[in-house]
Amino acid sequence: MLRSSNLNSVINQLDVDRAVSSVGIADEQATNNNNDIVQTVAGENECSLAALQLSYGLLQIAEPPLARARGQLKELIGKQNKIYIDLSKEKYKLDCSEVAKLNEMMNDVRRYKEKLAKIKKEMQNIYQRTKVLKKRAANVATCKQRDYQRKLERQQHEESLIGNH
Secondary structure: OOOHHHHHHHOOOOOOOOOOOOOOOOHHHHHHHHHHHHHHHHHHOOOOHHHHHHHHHHHHHHHHHHHHHHHHHHHHHHHHHHHHHHHHHHHHHHHHHHHHHHHHHHHHHHHHHHHHHHHHHHHHHHHHHHHHHHHHHHHHHHHHHHHHHHHHHHHHHHHHHHHHO
């Protein structure tokens, strides 16, 4: 929204206290205010009358489209804020579902870790038992071999005794 204080800055910072403050002010009021400014300045400075009239004409041409654009921008910003809020809500919903999935995955990890620990313990027990069984099998094989060796030695001794007689 253009204000008359901007117009005053154009014509050497005159002390004019009138401003066009909203889009809803009628063109008549704006014209009256600007005419008052023109008359006040015309009395003080004759050289800038043309500049003031040119500024006033430019203001009359540029102000309505700018006011419409300002209204459209406010509407657009309002719509953007609404979309942002809606997207934030959707993101929160997705985040909640992601948290639920993450909790489910963590529970699965905990369950699988427990299963892995049980399997590892069972495998360790099986390893220990096979180690003991291998040791026993080796001892049994050694004992059988000794018994077989003794048996052979006895048999040879008996044969040698029978052969000497």
